[in-house]
Amino acid sequence: MSSLPAGASEIAAGVRAGRFSAEQAVAAAQAAIAARDPALNCFTILYGEAALNEARAVDARIKAGDPPGPLAGVPFGVKELYDIAGRVTLAGSKINRDNPPAQADATLVARMRRAGAVPVGAQNMDEYAYGFSTENAHYGATRNPHDPARIAGGSSGGSAASVAAGMVPVSLGSDTNGSIRVPASLCGVFGLKPTFGRLPRTGTYPFISDLDHLGAFARSVADLALVYDVLQGPDSADPVCSGRPIEPVTPALEGGGTIRAAVLEDWFQEGAGPEALSALAEAAKALGAASTVSLPGAANARAAAFCLTAAEGAALHLADLRARPGDFDPANRDRLLAGALLPAAVVIEAQRLRRWFQQRAAELFARYDLLLAPAAPCVAPFIGQPTALIGGREVLVRPNLGLYTQPISFIGLPVVAAPVHLPGRLPVAVQLIAAPWREDIAFRAAAALERAGVAIAKVAAS
Amino acid sequence: MRAMQIMQLAAMNDPVPAPPGASSPTGDSGGGPRLFIERVEALAAVIDLDIPPQYLAGVAENLERLLAQAKLIGDVELPPGSDAAPVFRP
Numbered sequence: 001m002s003s004l005p006a007g008a009s010e011i012a013a014g015v016r017a018g019r020f021s022a023e024q025a026v027a028a029a030q031a032a033i034a035a036r037d038p039a040l041n042c043f044t045i046l047y048g049e050a051a052l053n054e055a056r057a058v059d060a061r062i063k064a065g066d067p068p069g070p071l072a073g074v075p076f077g078v079k080e081l082y083d084i085a086g087r088v089t090l091a092g093s094k095i096n097r098d099n100p101p102a103q104a105d106a107t108l109v110a111r112m113r114r115a116g117a118v119p120v121g122a123q124n125m126d127e128y129a130y131g132f133s134t135e136n137a138h139y140g141a142t143r144n145p146h147d148p149a150r151i152a153g154g155s156s157g158g159s160a161a162s163v164a165a166g167m168v169p170v171s172l173g174s175d176t177n178g179s180i181r182v183p184a185s186l187c188g189v190f191g192l193k194p195t196f197g198r199l200p201r202t203g204t205y206p207f208i209s210d211l212d213h214l215g216a217f218a219r220s221v222a223d224l225a226l227v228y229d230v231l232q233g234p235d236s237a238d239p240v241c242s243g244r245p246i247e248p249v250t251p252a253l254e255g256g257g258t259i260r261a262a263v264l265e266d267w268f269q270e271g272a273g274p275e276a277l278s279a280l281a282e283a284a285k286a287l288g289a290a291s292t293v294s295l296p297g298a299a300n301a302r303a304a305a306f307c308l309t310a311a312e313g314a315a316l317h318l319a320d321l322r323a324r325p326g327d328f329d330p331a332n333r334d335r336l337l338a339g340a341l342l343p344a345a346v347v348i349e350a351q352r353l354r355r356w357f358q359q360r361a362a363e364l365f366a367r368y369d370l371l372l373a374p375a376a377p378c379v380a381p382f383i384g385q386p387t388a389l390i391g392g393r394e395v396l397v398r399p400n401l402g403l404y405t406q407p408i409s410f411i412g413l414p415v416v417a418a419p420v421h422l423p424g425r426l427p428v429a430v431q432l433i434a435a436p437w438r439e440d441i442a443f444r445a446a447a448a449l450e451r452a453g454v455a456i457a458k459v460a461a462s
Numbered sequence: 463m464r465a466m467q468i469m470q471l472a473a474m475n476d477p478v479p480a481p482p483g484a485s486s487p488t489g490d491s492g493g494g495p496r497l498f499i500e501r502v503e504a505l506a507a508v509i510d511l512d513i514p515p516q517y518l519a520g521v522a523e524n525l526e527r528l529l530a531q532a533k534l535i536g537d538v539e540l541p542p543g544s545d546a547a548p549v550f551r552p
Contacts (some may be wrong), residue, residue, distance in 0.1 A: 130505070134517070299534060305530050310524075322511060325517065337506075338528055349532075349536060354546075356538065356540050
């Protein structure tokens with residue numbers, strides 16, 4: 001997008017003002033994808049001429065004097081577990097190739113389109129969203145734009161990396177245990193995981209219904225807020241989706257007022273590498289978070305999320321696990337089979353713990369508006385690297401990248417992952433965690449960090 | 463105790479403690495890996511899940527990891543009557 005603005009807000013403003021067309025904006029994104037994606041593998045399907053036609057329709061709306069929407073002509077990427085009408089939703093799998101095409105867009109895709117945005121392609125992910133690395137056995141690994149020898153994180157790896165590489169200004173992802181926050185951290189972009197139940201999952205391929213959240217990536221807080229405001233709203237087709245009215249965050253970004261912030265300690269710092277701890281310290285300083293607090297039961301909550309994920313994931317895929325286990329990504333097959341053998345009592349106990357842990361977090365939010373924690377324990381590991389040094393010990397990469405995200409999504413708290421680029425280091429992000437339904441506070445904190453120059457999402461050089 | 467649990471989680475590539483009543487596929491006690499794999503096969507048979515032999519060791523390893531995590535869930539003493547949250551609204 002060399003000759004056009006790179007941000008969603010600027011693109012939409014330019015298209016609405018007639019400085020350039022939606023078609024030009026989409027074509028510029030396609031050129032950027034053509035230039036960079038062969039080396040990075042963010043996209044598994046490109047919409048090509050169909051996307052250009054959609055952009056032309058946006059231009060026609062403007063010419064006809066119809067309001068084109070707040071995201072007029074903004075190209076965006078879609079994690080390939082979102083339904084796109086007429087296309088098969090692969091969810092990173094080989095098995096889903098046998099499914100019929102989706103009959104309708106996922107609700108969030110439809111809302112993006114109604115706002116004038118144009119999907120340009122489907123994006124790579126861990127198979128069935130089960131993983132933190134986007135090293136997909138069927139579609140290849142997505143590479144980190146800051147160092148292509150390293151992973152992008154997952155499971156929304158293609159979505160995060162495409163934004164970090166400047167191919168698209170925004171993309172849609174999903175987060176069950178950290179699948180937006182971990183790749184946002186490793187790729188150095190802003191990521192939003194809203195409150196559980198805030199955004200409808202209708203028309204997305206499920207993973208763990210109890211834990212699935214949808215969200216987005218962007219390179220600025222304003223763009224993330226703009227997209228989030230478009231995505232909000234009830235949807236009776238998703239029984240988990242709240243009936244809450246739209247609560248726009250964009251107007252609050254410049255808002256003042258003190259945010260009572262504290263830094264989570266214990267579980268959320270033990271094992272963190274120097275980059276994660278430095279980023280956390282910088283963010284805490286900028287937000288005036290002088291206190292450190294403990295969230296009791298975080299290790300147990302993480303364990304509960306771990307077990308729920310394996311058991312519910314296995315239940316979802318049991319028919320295929322019986323019939324065609326060899327068609328699963330080997331990284332997932334054995335753990336899903338193991339999940340099928342987990343006693344039901346473990347799942348029930350995990351759900352009981354969830355309620356208890358929610359109450360422990362609520363006690364902290366009686367004293368603080370915002371809690372800070374690293375989004376990942378380390379910078380991006382290398383592709384194919386089975387273990388990483390976390391907390392001074394060599395541990396498995398795949399299960400441990402979500403150490404700090406899993407307890408938080410377990411109880412559905414809203415989080416903005418704010419990227420910090422330390423000089424000469426790969427990026428890491430800080431989780432800005434708010435009380436349920438207080439996305440506005442997480443956004444205000446992210447905007448404050450961005451204004452202070454602490455949080456920044458740089459386009460990775462090619 | 464908590465610190466020990468955290469270290470245990472952070473070191474999940476290390477051999478994890480066997481679940482009560484089961485032998486560890488990575489340990490030396492009580493029958494060794496073969497016995498745990500046999501128990502995995504028996505468990506799978508209960509739900510009529512036919513696990514191909516070449517996957518059994520990997521499934522056993524993952525189940526052992528899950529059971530170690532499940533033990534952590536039970537370590538929190540929940541108040542009597544605390545309810546599950548199958549439909550969760552924060």
